[in-house]
Amino acid sequence: MTKDPVTIVEVGLRDGLQILxxxxxxxxxxxxxxxxxxxxxxxxxxxxxxxxxxLPQMVDAAEVVAGARALPGIVVHTLAPNLKGAMAAxxxxxxxxxxxxxxxxxxxxxxxRKTREExxxxxxxxxxxxxxxxxxxxxxxxxxxxxxxxxxxxxxxxEVVRLCESCLEAGADRVALADxxxxxxxxxxxxxxxxxxxxxxxxxxxxxxxxxxxxGLANCLAVLDLGIREFDASLGGLGGCPHAPGASGxxxxxxxxxxLESMGFDTGIDLDALIEAxxxxxxxxxGQTLHxxxxxxxxxxxxxxxHFHRSxxxx
Amino acid sequence: MTKDPVTIVEVGLRDGLQILxxxxxxxxxxxxxxxxxxxxxxxxxxxxxxxxxxLPQMVDAAEVVAGARALPGIVVHTLAPNLKGAMAAxxxxxxxxxxxxxxxxxxxxxxxRKTREExxxxxxxxxxxxxxxxxxxxxxxxxxxxxxxxxxxxxxxxEVVRLCESCLEAGADRVALADxxxxxxxxxxxxxxxxxxxxxxxxxxxxxxxxxxxxGLANCLAVLDLGIREFDASLGGLGGCPHAPGASGxxxxxxxxxxLESMGFDTGIDLDALIEAxxxxxxxxxGQTLHxxxxxxxxxxxxxxxHFHRSxxxx
Numbered sequence: 001m002t003k004d005p006v007t008i009v010e011v012g013l014r015d016g017l018q019i020l021x022x023x024x025x026x027x028x029x030x031x032x033x034x035x036x037x038x039x040x041x042x043x044x045x046x047x048x049x050x051x052x053x054x055l056p057q058m059v060d061a062a063e064v065v066a067g068a069r070a071l072p073g074i075v076v077h078t079l080a081p082n083l084k085g086a087m088a089a090x091x092x093x094x095x096x097x098x099x100x101x102x103x104x105x106x107x108x109x110x111x112x113r114k115t116r117e118e119x120x121x122x123x124x125x126x127x128x129x130x131x132x133x134x135x136x137x138x139x140x141x142x143x144x145x146x147x148x149x150x151x152x153x154x155x156x157x158x159e160v161v162r163l164c165e166s167c168l169e170a171g172a173d174r175v176a177l178a179d180x181x182x183x184x185x186x187x188x189x190x191x192x193x194x195x196x197x198x199x200x201x202x203x204x205x206x207x208x209x210x211x212x213x214x215x216g217l218a219n220c221l222a223v224l225d226l227g228i229r230e231f232d233a234s235l236g237g238l239g240g241c242p243h244a245p246g247a248s249g250x251x252x253x254x255x256x257x258x259x260l261e262s263m264g265f266d267t268g269i270d271l272d273a274l275i276e277a278x279x280x281x282x283x284x285x286x287g288q289t290l291h292x293x294x295x296x297x298x299x300x301x302x303x304x305x306x307h308f309h310r311s312x313x314x315x
Numbered sequence: 316m317t318k319d320p321v322t323i324v325e326v327g328l329r330d331g332l333q334i335l336x337x338x339x340x341x342x343x344x345x346x347x348x349x350x351x352x353x354x355x356x357x358x359x360x361x362x363x364x365x366x367x368x369x370l371p372q373m374v375d376a377a378e379v380v381a382g383a384r385a386l387p388g389i390v391v392h393t394l395a396p397n398l399k400g401a402m403a404a405x406x407x408x409x410x411x412x413x414x415x416x417x418x419x420x421x422x423x424x425x426x427x428r429k430t431r432e433e434x435x436x437x438x439x440x441x442x443x444x445x446x447x448x449x450x451x452x453x454x455x456x457x458x459x460x461x462x463x464x465x466x467x468x469x470x471x472x473x474e475v476v477r478l479c480e481s482c483l484e485a486g487a488d489r490v491a492l493a494d495x496x497x498x499x500x501x502x503x504x505x506x507x508x509x510x511x512x513x514x515x516x517x518x519x520x521x522x523x524x525x526x527x528x529x530x531g532l533a534n535c536l537a538v539l540d541l542g543i544r545e546f547d548a549s550l551g552g553l554g555g556c557p558h559a560p561g562a563s564g565x566x567x568x569x570x571x572x573x574x575l576e577s578m579g580f581d582t583g584i585d586l587d588a589l590i591e592a593x594x595x596x597x598x599x600x601x602g603q604t605l606h607x608x609x610x611x612x613x614x615x616x617x618x619x620x621x622h623f624h625r626s627x628x629x630x
Contacts, residue, residue, distance in 0.1 A: 153617030183615040185577035186536050213615075214570040214608035215577075218532045221501050255529040262500035262530075293529035300498040300528075302468030 003266035007230040009206070010036055010253055011045040012281075013064065014079055016238030017057045018048060020288070026060040028284045030067040035280045036235065037071045039273035041253075044068055045077040045098065045232070049085035065092040079142070081112055086126040090135050097130075098142045098176075099123050101167065103160045104149035107180070111144070120166045127171030140174040140206065141167035146192065148183030157192055164196050164204070174203050178232075179219065182212025182249075186222035193226050208232040209251050210239065211291065216251035217259055224260075231256060236278050237291025252292025254278050258299070271299060318581035322545040324521065325351055325568055326360040327596075328379065329394055331553030332372045333363060335603070341375040343599045345382040350595045351550065352386045354588035356568075359383055360392040360413065360547070364400035380407040394457070396427055401441040404452075411453045412445075413491075414438050416482065418475045419464035422495075426459070435481045442486030455489040455521065456482035461507065463498030472507050479511050479519070489518050493547075494534065497527020497564075501537035508538050523547040524566050525554065526606065531566035532574055539575075546571060551593050552606025567607025569593050573614070586614060 013033060017024055033044060046068045047061035061078065068076045077096040080086040089097045101119040102108035108116050127139050146160050164175045177196065179189075196204050207228050209219045220231055234250035257269050271294075278295045282288070328348060332339055348359060361383045362376035376393065383391045392411040395401040404412045416434040417423035423431050442454050461475050479490045492507065511519050522543050524534045535546055549565035572584050586609075593610045597603070 148615050148617060150616060153615070181615075182612065185574060187578035212608065212612045213573060214532060214567070215574055217529060218536045218574060221533045221536055252529070258528060259500060259530055259533060263502035293527065297497065297527045300463050300468070300496075301465060302463060 003264055005229065006224075006260050006265045006267050007043060008041060008253060008257060008267055008269060009043040009045055009077060009230065009232045010041050010235060011077075011208070011232045011250060012234035012236070012238045012253070014045040014048050014058075015232075015250055016234045016236075018055050019239065020057060020285075022285075023057050023059075024284065026063050026067070029060070029064050032235070032277070032281055032284060033064075033068055034071065035277035036253075036274065037074065039271075039277055040267070040269040041274070042073050042268065043075045043077060045079060048079040048081075049088040049092070050079075050081055062088065062092040065089075065094060069093055077140075080126070082122055083125045083129060086139075087129060090130060090133060090137055094137055096138045096140055097126070098140045099126055099172075100142045100144050100178075101163060102144050102149075103163055104145040104152050104155045106152035107145045107149045110151060116163060120163070120170050123167055123172060124170040131171075138173045139171065140176055141170075141172040142176050142178055142206070142208065143167070144178045144180040146177040146184075147179045147188055148181065150181050157195060160192060161195050161199060165199050168200060168203060172203075174205055175200050176204070176206025176208060176230075176232075178208035179210055180208075182210035182216070184209060184219050185215055186218050189219045189222040190226065193223050193228065197226065204228075205230045206232060211237060211249045211251050216249075217255060220251060220256060220259070224265075233257075235274075236281050236295070238281075238285075238288070249291045252290075252294075254294050255292045258294045262300075262303070271303075272305070318579055320544065321539075321575050321580045321582050322358060323356060323568060323572060323582055323584060324358040324360055324392060324545065324547045325356050325550060326392075326523070326547045326565060327549035327551070327553045327568070329360040329363050329373075330547075330565055331549045331551075333370055334554065335372060335600075337600075338372050338374075339599065341378050341382070344375070344379050347550070347592070347596055347599060348379075348383055349386065350592035351568075351589065352389065354586075354592055355582070355584040356589070357388050357583065358390045358392060360394060363394040363396075364403040364407070365394075365396055377403065377407040380404075380409060384408055392455075395441070397437050398440045398444060401454075402444060405445060405448060405450050409452055411455055412441070413455045413457045414441055414487075415457045415459050415493075416478060417459050417464075418478055419460040419467050419470045421467035422460045422464045425466060431478055435478070435485050438482055438487060439485040453488045454486065455491055456485075456487040457491050457493055457521070457523065458482070459493045459495040461492040461499075462494045462503055463496065465496050472510060475507060476510050476514065480514050483515060483518060487518075489520050490515050491519070491521025491523060491545075491547075493523035494525055495523075497525035497531070499524060499534050500530055501533050504534045504537040505541065508541050508543065512541065519543075520545045521547060526552060526564045526566050531564075532570060535566060535571060535574070539580075548572075550589075551596050551610070553596075553600075553603070564606045567605075567609075569609050570607045573609045577615075577618070586618075587620070
């Protein structure tokens with residue numbers, strides 16, 4: 001029986017590292033990336049093209065992208081908050097650029113320093129620049145704080161739907177919803193994804209859930225049921241948002257892969273090798289709290305490893 | 316709009332404490348119980364009627380049940396592994412007695428020291444003793460290792476279904492499935508609950524998930540979708556199984572209540588007061604690692620507290 005494929009986007013190198021005080025050396029970032037690549041991970045949100053004075057952790061973005069692109073079969077996502085960042089991300093050879101837009105007006109001003117309308121205009125400029133430059137790069141609108149915001153609280157669902165619509169009109173190839181601060185619950189997730197799917201169809205794909213309040217994997221399950229097949233996750237649950245106090249931790253890649261593979265989906269990822277990568281990450285970030293459970297608990301005794309067929313370590 | 320009610324059974328006083336090396340004083344158990352009762356929790360699996368030499372933590376079972384019964388509106392569940400324990404549990408005034416039966420033959424022999432057939436015979440004896448004694452106590456068959464076992468690995472689903480059938484024939488009022496070791500995944504959970512529901516109907520109710528591998532709440536969501544409305548949980552995620560190495564932690568009551576209330580279900584529980592109870596538990600068990608996320612992260616800014624209406628603290 002052919003298994004239903006699910007794509008994992010490892011975002012730890014971007015979302016995980018950006019919240020840390022320490023600056024991780026480029027060589028260590030590439031060791032992390034290579035370890036997950038060995039496990040079969042093929043999509044990485046590898047860096048953020050932002051001013052180094054704002055995020056010194058991302059000063060080597062172009063180098064990391066170049067290092068990633070040297071690996072076979074890889075698809076490199078990067079984040080760019082504006083046109084200037086997107087131009088650098090295009091030049092560096094990003095396969096996918098994620099432009100973050102806040103659904104919360106308050107978060108938008110605090111985090112991106114733009115109104116939502118200004119963000120959509122910037123997105124349109126990025127899409128035009130991509131086209132005029134002859135790039136084939138996919139442009140995704142990443143709708144952050146789609147499920148609530150630590151500054152303004154509730155974010156009306158109508159506003160999220162309208163923002164998604166505006167992003168698609170502005171030329172985005174995809175929209176993805178992000179629970180930046182870990183406020184989402186499965187009922188809300190199903191409601192909002194269904195509404196956005198009605199207007200976006202297959203152009204709604206990604207799901208980016210934080211596990212701040214423990215509901216990360218339940219929220220993933222909720223959108224899996226709706227046909228979403230691409231998920232952001234961060235090795236060891238590293239992550240957060242510097243402008244969202246208390247927000248910490250994307251869903252842990254290894255726990256999400258465990259859930260998906262156990263359920264019979266095909267992530268193409270060798271979970272034993274992924275847990276090895278998590279252990280490497282722990283040594284690269286001494287003293288750093290990692291989240292997630294499967295790396296410590298171990299796989300169930302009868303776990304079916306015949307899933308592990310695509311990864312180079314078993315080739 | 317009337318909200319769909321969901322019942323939480325706090326099992327920490329039994330499943331949580333039984334794995335600890337320390338013996339918690341009766342007065343502390345009752346302080347814990349009272350704190351959750353103040354928050355609106357009404358069902359407690361308060362103790363286990365087992366030989367004190369096996370579980371010294373449960374030596375005060377009858378006292379704890381008596382203390383619990385003094386609180387208004389409470390429903391006291393207890394666990395009894397055999398007829399002798401069940402007689403003591405009946406005499407102590409249990410409203411519900413859970414008799415654990417292992418779906419895994421290997422786990423059954425290691426944990427209960429009986430074959431599955433012998434367990435079913437013991438269940439029949441317990442039901443007869445209840446009837447002959449004129450008790451109105453509900454007898455639940457708790458099917459442990461229903462989703463796999465650390466000793467034998469996979470547990471065939473056909474065997475789980477057959478065991479449930481035998482339990483109902485033996486006179487159990489209810490069957491409940493337990494993922495004793497944290498092996499379950501949402502697809503398996505949906506499959507097995509659907510099959511057992513086909514034979515048990517409304518006599519299948521409880522769900523007992525451990526969060527050992529991070530899928531506890533996702534599994535709760537999976538059975539919630541199937542109409543299950545009664546869940547075991549443990550404050551602070553305390554718990555495990557002494558005969559299942561690596562198993563630790565039921566789903567945390569406070570995280571489960573957060574998920575359910577956020578989704579619009581009515582647990583009757585005041586989440587602020589429940590988090591207070593979690594903080595009390597932390598002081599009662601100094602040095603003990605507690606799990607769960609919401610107590611540390613705090614409720615979302617816009618969390619709707621109008622749910623908190625049934626609890627005495629708001630009465």
